[in-house]
Amino acid sequence: MITILFITLFFLILLWFLNFFWVRSEATRKIFYEMISISLPFFIGTWLGTSGFRLIDNSFLLQLSPLLEFCLGFQGLYWGLFFGFKDIRYFDVNVRHFSVLHAFFIFTVMLAASYFILYLAKVSAWEILLGSIYLSLALTQISSTSLLFLKNFKKYSASFAFLFKRVSGITGLFTILLLGFLSPIGISTSLPHYLFNLLFQCIMAFLIGHLMYLGIRRSKQTKNILIWLLSLLLINSGVSYYFGFNPLFMNLISGMVISSGGYLKEQIRDAVKPFVRPVILFLIFYTGLSYKMHPLITPLIVVGLVLLRYGLNYWSFHRFFSHQVLQVEEVKPILTSLISLGVLTPAIAVHLNLITFSPFSTIISTSLTLAYIMGYVFMILLVHQEAS
Amino acid sequence: MNLLVILFLTVITVGLRYFAQFLSLPTMPNPTLMLGLILISSWVIGSSIKYKSLPALVGFVLYGLAASPSGLNLLTVQDIQSLAFIQFMVFMLIGFLLGGHIDFKRYKDLTSLVPRLMGIQLVLLFLLTTVFLWGIHSLFPEFSLLNAQNIFAFAFILTLFFASTSPAVIFTLHQEVDASGRVKTIIEITSIFMSLLILLFLFGDGILLKFLTGTAQESSASHAVYTFFKHFFAVLMSTLGIGLFLRFFLSAFKEGFIVFLLIVILCLFKIGKNFFPECITCFIGVGMIVRYQSKRGKKMIKNIQRYSLPLFILFFTLTATHFTFFKMESPCLLLLLVPFFFIRFVGLQVSTTLFFRIKNKEEHSTRTIAKGFLPQSALTLFLLTLLPRLGEFAHIKELSSVLTWMVFLNLLFGASLFKASFIRNKADQHDEN
Structure with a gap:
């Protein structure tokens, strides 16, 4: 309880400092409000959860599981609906190459860095492996949400924003695919067993997605489409729970199947849009419920890994755009937008927590959520520095 | 067509549930799967029944009764208990x-x-x-x-x-x-x-x-x-x-x-x-x-x-x-x-x-x-x-x-x-x- 009190006070002082010294422009003000709105569920969660008043304890989490699995699956479905097999083909080939190379580059370096941090913390070998994979996955995706706050920023470039959204989408897709490919390792005893699990997961997702698409084709109203999509989410998440599959990956594949069908594509996308924000906030709230910090791991993730990730992103983007790989027009990158963490971060943190329920996974998920919040603090500082 | 789809879905979901039990997978009872199934099945049956003066909710109620433990037992007593929070919500x-x-x-x-x-x-x-x-x-x-x-x-x-x-x-x-x-x-x-x-x-x-x-x-x-x-x-x-x-x-x-x-x-x-x-x-x-x-x-x-x-x-x-x-x-x-x-x-x-x-x-x-x-x-x-x-x-x-x-x-x-x-x-x- 004292730790929570301390961290809440620290956060309040940080907010006050930011507001007093650094929140000057419209861009920083928007980021500041965003930071408050994402951190509030987290802090409410910490006070209500196992480290706070214990109002929501571990025994209650089973009751919450449908909601949680729904939220996790939603992230996958959303990506699938917006990045169907056909959609990706329309992207510029250079952007596609850059996105995959960039994601792979960030993932690899982050994996090494996280491995080193967890090794320093002297946790067990299995926890080092699992933790570093999840940490690197959570830090791979870049966030296009950050661009929303930079619209009035003097360095804002519409062309960059356009490309950035695509890169962000593909890195997100890459993240979920990697998560999906790596997940069955935990439930497999041999390589053939792993391959069987992976194949079974893909077939089930494809089959359920296709069946739902058949239903959606006969619906015309948004509310009817929504019911099909909600059921798809719940059924896929339920199946993944029973067999230990990944709800994000299964829903991604089903979403891609629906999106590739092409029927009422825009209406389907519009139906899920209002859920995006509540889902992220609820996942953040959940990570707050089981809150745990580590004297070494938490600060190294929250500050060290976030800054390292920014450095790598900066280098990669700067190199790509300054060499005019696109060769179409000169696009100035808004490097400030590279520091905030992607929207998949809370989902990956919660997934790790759900599959292990160990104190170690709680530490990682808390650290990731704090890093997600701190990303916005760093962003305010960067915007302020660049503006001045 | 929709009825056929929900029939397939019911077979798949119930089959998978029994398959998971057959494999003795270490999972606790989880209502998410059945929640998804009853949502879509209930809606499809409701909208199939809906005709002139017959409202869709008649279908929802009838499906609920059919799926209940006193009906086909698609939703077991355990499922209903684990859905307590969802019901409350x-x-x-x-x-x-x-x-x-x-x-x-x-x-x-x-x-x-x-x-x-x-x-x-x-x-x-x-x-x-x-x-x-x-x-x-x-x-x-x-x-x-x-x-x-x-x-x-x-x-x-x-x-x-x-x-x-x-x-x-x-x-x-x-x-x-x-x-x-x-x-x-x-x-x-x-x-x-x-x-x-x-x-x-x-x-x-x-x-x-x-x-x-x-x-x-x-x-x-x-x-x-x-x-x-x-x-x-x-x-x-x-x-x-x-x-x-x-x-x-x-x-x-x-x-x-x-x-x-x-x-x-x-x-x-x-x-x-x-x-x-x-x-x-x-x-x-x-x-x-x-x-x-x-x-x-x-x-x-x-x-x-x-x-x-x-x-x-x-x-x-x-x-x-x-x-x-x-x-x-x-x-x-x-x-x-x-x-x-x-x-x-x-x-x-x-x-x-x-x-x-x-x-x-x-x-x-x-x-x-x-x-x-x-x-x-x-x-x-x-x-x-x-x-x-x-x-x-x-x-x-x-x-x-x-x-x-x-x-x-x-x-x-x-x-x-x-x-x-x-x-x-x-x-x-x-x-x-």
Whole structure:
């Protein structure tokens, strides 16, 4: 309880400092409000959860599981609906190459860095492996949400924003695919067993997605489409729970199947849009419920890994755009937008927590959520520095 | 085609469930899979059944009954238990929507009409029930449920039971028939306030009703009144606190409002799942506060309402899974359904018609308004759970079963009758124009 009190006070002082010294422009003000709105569920969660008043304890989490699995699956479905097999083909080939190379580059370096941090913390070998994979996955995706706050920023470039959204989408897709490919390792005893699990997961997702698409084709109203999509989410998440599959990956594949069908594509996308924000906030709230910090791991993730990730992103983007790989027009990158963490971060943190329920996974998920919040603090500082 | 799809989905989901059990996978019971299945199956069956006067909710209720443990056992008792929070959440969100639907400005002219209509309905139902119970008592003295002392108490409980109408049904039907106007408003507000009145009597585990039947642990009137007011005050304070808290969040963080609403529901579930009537009353009040003179509140409630169909599907389906019809020792008591059904039908129809005749108002729509009160509220199921605790009476199980049957039938036929009447009324109005 004292730790929570301390961290809440620290956060309040940080907010006050930011507001007093650094929140000057419209861009920083928007980021500041965003930071408050994402951190509030987290802090409410910490006070209500196992480290706070214990109002929501571990025994209650089973009751919450449908909601949680729904939220996790939603992230996958959303990506699938917006990045169907056909959609990706329309992207510029250079952007596609850059996105995959960039994601792979960030993932690899982050994996090494996280491995080193967890090794320093002297946790067990299995926890080092699992933790570093999840940490690197959570830090791979870049966030296009950050661009929303930079619209009035003097360095804002519409062309960059356009490309950035695509890169962000593909890195997100890459993240979920990697998560999906790596997940069955935990439930497999041999390589053939792993391959069987992976194949079974893909077939089930494809089959359920296709069946739902058949239903959606006969619906015309948004509310009817929504019911099909909600059921798809719940059924896929339920199946993944029973067999230990990944709800994000299964829903991604089903979403891609629906999106590739092409029927009422825009209406389907519009139906899920209002859920995006509540889902992220609820996942953040959940990570707050089981809150745990580590004297070494938490600060190294929250500050060290976030800054390292920014450095790598900066280098990669700067190199790509300054060499005019696109060769179409000169696009100035808004490097400030590279520091905030992607929207998949809370989902990956919660997934790790759900599959292990160990104190170690709680530490990682808390650290990731704090890093997600701190990303916005760093962003305010960067915007302020660049503006001045 | 859709029916075929849900058939496939049912085979897949149930098959996978058994497959997981066959493989002895180390997973705990998880209701997510079945929740997804009942949502889509219920909706598909509802929309397949929906035809002219037959509303979709009939399909939801029938599917719920078929999937329940007493039906095909698609939803096992364990599943229903693990869905407790989802059910609670759905009930609270519907309560919030109902409260948020009340537009005080629009209902200004109804402030005197609605209480009087409720009053006349209650009085007539009470008279009819009392006469019936007296008749039973005089003709069949072996019916030991009743004696001269508690006959009025039971008449009162049955009156509350008969007077209940379902705002959720009205809400769902209005989405289907695209209703608007005064008829809708009158039915809606009367049924919401009638539900609130019934909920008041369920406060403190029905302490007032227990006192009336003489089954309260402490039989003094002061204790019953004190307990009731303690609960009433707690509800009032919680409503104000939560309402103002959510209003503040709505003004500060519009997009995250639904998450804060969920967090409040989570806390209420943990603290007060045993005080369901209090919680739902609180949420109806919270809805009113969030909406009251707030443009953002109004907009938010409209947005939630736009996406509320899955909530109502789950509400009716999960309610139907709770219809447990007890094995009756004396099946002939099932015949009680006929007079009960008759009393309720006549009481509500006659009182409503009489009221509007006297007032010389709504002549064209009186029949439709009267039909609007026929669907019975699921809240009465809570009233029924209270019945066995009102004392060790013989035939109490039979009475519960009869009343459960009545709620079930009223949900099915009441909704259909109302829809048919509403469509006819609309057509008449169209012809007149």
